[in-house]
């Protein structure tokens with residue numbers, strides 16, 4: 001009891017210091033440099049048992065009511081790191097200590113890519129979002145596999161590897177693009193790296209545009225993926241800036257293939273959306289993360305859960321800044337949630353805060369396990 005009270009106090013002090021002191025300073029600097037510095041710091045802190053255990057004892061919150069077994073994998077809590085924060089698997093040894101229940105590495109591709117020209121990140125403090133224009137910067141599947149073999153033989157949390165297609169002229173046509181996904185998945189499967197594979201069909205910042213977001217093309221890609229006979233769970237990272245009908249037609253395709261989960265979803269593609277308050281410089285291309293994704297992601301989660309809740313698990317992503325936000329996505333139908341931008345705006349203690357907040361919300365509403373709250377909105381309101 002005393003330990004829990006101490007942790008609660010520490011998280012609240014760290015959060016308050018982060019928002020009042022550190023964030024205003026960090027937000028004066030170039031966003032990509034700050035991002036890189038945080039990744040390096042995470043990698044360093046994950047290299048020593050002492051720093052791991054100090055962070056673990058301060059940041060994490062554990063309770064059996066948050067534990068779920070999904071697709072045969074145990075998730076100690078439902079809060080995961082979303083794809084794009086740790087593209088090249090630097091922080092796998094510290095993420096469990098920060099409190100994450102799982103993490104998505106990548107997106108990675110068959111070949112390395114240095115990314116789109118800078119600037120690739122632009123903060124929107126009023127809108128609580130970030131414009132992202134990385135364009136699938138990553139070190140390529142071969143190096144990622146080497147890293148896992150050398151440094152992360154048995155990660156302490158489930159690791160999903162997000163797979164996209166190499167962002168270059170050569171893979172802009174459909175069949176080369178497909179081969180690129182298949183090459184990466186084949187290498188990961190053969191080397192037994194990763195616990196879950198997430199197929200990112202929805203990166204908005206790629207050469208030739210989003211390649212597999214029409215039902216016909218997705219059908220052809222998933223037919224090829226089926227041939228790999230992957231036995232680990234496969235999730236699809238869905239676009240959100242599409243209509244309900246378009247979303248539904250992609251989901252329908254997924255029902256016919258070896259797909260167990262839908263990650264809903266990716267970035268807000270419309271830079272003129274009303275959720276974006278401040279002007280974005282005309283030179284700054286890219287999709288927007290954070291609160292500008294909240295509404296669209298929630299709508300797609302609800303609709304998908306109502307229609308396909310028995311077929312797929314839903315991983316809810318987009319604009320989660322608090323336990324209440326995570327709970328909203330869960331009650332709409334998400335079994336797991338993921339985030340990035342909330343952590344950047346609120347501080348790294350947010351993960352423990354969300355888990356503790358979820359535990360309290362479950363208690364308040366009389367649920368003994370988080371799985372009972374999944375889709376609760378539809379059960380009570382319909």
Ligand SMILES: Cc1cc2nc3c(=O)[nH]c(=O)nc-3n(C[C@H](O)[C@H](O)[C@H](O)COP(=O)(O)O)c2cc1C
Nearest residue numbers: 082083084106107265266289290318319339340341
């Ligand atoms: C810096 C950054 C890089 C991203 N890169 C990827 C990526 O490589 N692959 C992917 O599927 N999503 C990527 N995303 C999208 C996030 O995974 C997530 O879907 C989106 O940001 C909404 O979640 P959030 O509001 O919690 O950030 C990226 C987001 C950010 C902020």
